[in-house]
Amino acid sequence: MFDSTALLPSNNWPYTEILTRLALGLVLGLLIGLERERRGKEAGLRTFGFVGLLGTVGGALGPAYGLAAIGFTALLAVVLNVSSLRSGQGTELTTSAAMGVTVMAGIMCGLGHTISPAAVMVIAAALLAWKERLAGFSMGISEGEIRSALLLAILAIVIYPALPEGAVGPWNLIEPRAAWVTVILIAGIGFFNYVLWKIYGTRGAELSSFFGGLINSNFTVIGLAQRVREVGEPFVGVAYRGVLLATAAMLARNATLLLLLAPIALAGAFTAFALMLGVSGALLLWSLRQRPAGGVPPQIELELPFSLPQALKYGAIFLLLHVVGGLTQRQFGDLGFYFVSVIGGLLSSASAVAAAAALATQGSISPATAGTGAVLASFTSIAFSLVFVWGTHRPALMRGLALAMLAIGVAGIAGVLASHWAEPWVVQLLQAVEQQRRP
Incomplete structure (x- = not known):
């Protein structure tokens, strides 16, 4: 049955x-x-x-x-x-x-x-x-914006996978994919900036500057400088605060990398990062207070989310710096970790900080040297960002940011000196905490 x-x-x-x-x-x-x-x-x-x-x-x-x-x-x-x-x-x-x-x-x-x-x-x-x-939002999208989105997708999805992996060339100095990532990041940050601006106005540009600074502060400054050239005077105040936000985000990211990868190395750099972040925050608050209360926001018209020629141009610049940095390191060998940190800061301060933390963890360099190298890489990134601001031909913006970055740099130097003075006590405290955490 x-x-x-x-x-x-x-x-x-x-x-x-x-x-x-x-x-x-x-x-x-x-x-x-x-x-x-x-x-x-x-x-x-x-x-x-x-x-x-x-x-x-x-x-x-x-x-x-x-x-x-x-x-x-x-x-x-x-x-x-x-x-x-x-x-x-x-x-x-x-x-x-x-x-x-x-x-x-x-x-x-x-x-x-x-x-x-x-x-x-x-x-x-x-x-x-x-x-x-x-x-x-969809009804407000123009044909140019759709073309820009498709172009960004082609850069990231079509062209990038087709590039050869690893280093190429007689000295293995050129990495096509790494160079193309630069182009994608510059275009992507510009597109993100544009979307936030369209939704939130000038507040969106400042918000995107902070998030862009977490990725690469120099690329974010490039986008802001390009907008200043396109829009003119109405965007100067927004660009000033955007550069400060991008710088603050970069400093916070680098300090966090040290904390996660080599906590003991942060002992020699904590004061420097804290003072630089404090000065950045103070300058940002001062700029916000200078805005007229109840004033009408500036009328800003952005034509396209990003400029591909500008992205390609700056991608070529970073590729050139990468090659020069590689040749310099090969020529001088291990002449000085600090010199390598400065060169690394031109390319990516995050990579330079991660490398310093790895060397400190392996015992190749002392924690104090790693912390100082991380600060130097951050200094280089800050100074390098002023090069792109110079191309805006806005004296007030250039003068204001130069003074702001000088103040941040002085605070960092004072922090490094203070950290080296207090380093023995801080290292003992961190070692004691680490021993308490071990079973």
């Missing part, structure tokens, strides 16, 4: 585990259903709760039942669209897509995943909730 129960799954789950999976699937379904309910859709809170549970049960029972859950959800979507068309309200494509995403997330919950389905559903809820904002 045929036993129909043999077709059913016979898995035994721990009660707490399966209950947790069902609860997560239900909550994620309700998250989407709440948004749909607030918009007055026919498929709302309860429907999406059931779809989330359905997917979770299907994923837990096995592949066949997961496919059945997907099929049943597709049938629900068909019925929903037919009902909507009959009532003259048009199709419910967005709600149908949301139901499909919900059942798939439920299946992931049934399989035991937690973070992944939660992330998917949060993104889906954001897409539904930001309907008006996304629609307004």
